[in-house]
Amino acid sequence: MTTKHTTGTLSRERLVKAAQDLHWKHGVAATTPRQVLERSGVGQGSLYHHFPTKRDLSLAAVTRTVEEMLESARSTLLASSTPPQRIREYLSHPRDAVAGCRVGRLTADAAVMSDSELQNLIADYFVELIAIVTDVFAEDGMDRTKAQQRATAAIATVQGGYVISRALGDPQPMADAINGMLELLEQKSST
Amino acid sequence: MTTKHTTGTLSRERLVKAAQDLHWKHGVAATTPRQVLERSGVGQGSLYHHFPTKRDLSLAAVTRTVEEMLESARSTLLASSTPPQRIREYLSHPRDAVAGCRVGRLTADAAVMSDSELQNLIADYFVELIAIVTDVFAEDGMDRTKAQQRATAAIATVQGGYVISRALGDPQPMADAINGMLELLEQKSST
DNA sequence: GTCTATAAGAGGATAGAC
């Protein structure tokens, strides 16, 4: 990869960051170039210099968001504690439940779902996240099929917690869902 | 409630049904009056006669959708079988996972979340659904707090299953999440 | 690289005839 010949392009960074924030609040389709300009403080021409179309900016911002979210998940799930502890820490990780998941909410976004490249980004996010969590369960001796089902259920609980908490405008459902799942995972089994 | 003086107003029905379908596919904000007109075969003036604003139509369509979804849930969860059987039947109910939940997906819809009346509709849906499922768990002798956490976790698994299946464009994650949750719920506990 | 001005088109709503 060749280094950019300019001095870092601060405008580009500001544009991507502004787009990420607006995507989280309003979604990709509902984020307008004007909002990005206002929030970033960058001028009209600069936006279209760095990103010829709205889609180019969306692609850059969503790519960045997925990278950040995966890095956060890895820092918890690849820690040095025991597998059950890492699962517990992942599930009880502090979340702004009412704001929703930055990636998960994009599955209801027309601009993302109608563009295969954008959709692939969020597909890869969940494929990778499921793989990481599955490995943690499997590490504990569970067979791979069961580990994957349990991992998917755990991640679904978090995603569903976001959905319900957003619907109610209340973080409690997320807390309930996580506690319900933790209780199920940690009960003594006689199987 | 007074009966409408006209002969049933077929146009109105067609408009609501068309809006419901379009909301499921594209969301509320992304559904335009023009799309509703094309899909329903109704003329421009008729739409604005029955629904003065787009919001009025959205309100009617979302209200109808929530009613239909709750009725479907009740028919499974208030059946005559045992509580564990009803939970199993609710979770393994056939779903178009890739299409997403007609209600849950609206939590990422700007038109819904920016309008308190519309948001209340989807909040009430989940409050009611959680209450119904909680009752089923409690009926089985579980204490109310634990029953509510388990109910919320179960519903979150379904909602999260939708999110992940949509992201991947594949019904398998929903199946995995449901199977993972069923396995956890039905394991023999020694607590 | 950045700016201002502006054009092409879609979305939401209204007017007024029938």
Added chain:
DNA sequence: GTCTATCCTCTTATAGAC
């Protein structure tokens, strides 16, 4: 109650000067 024609605004993108 329903229709066609029309209006205003916002979004997206381009043009061309600096």
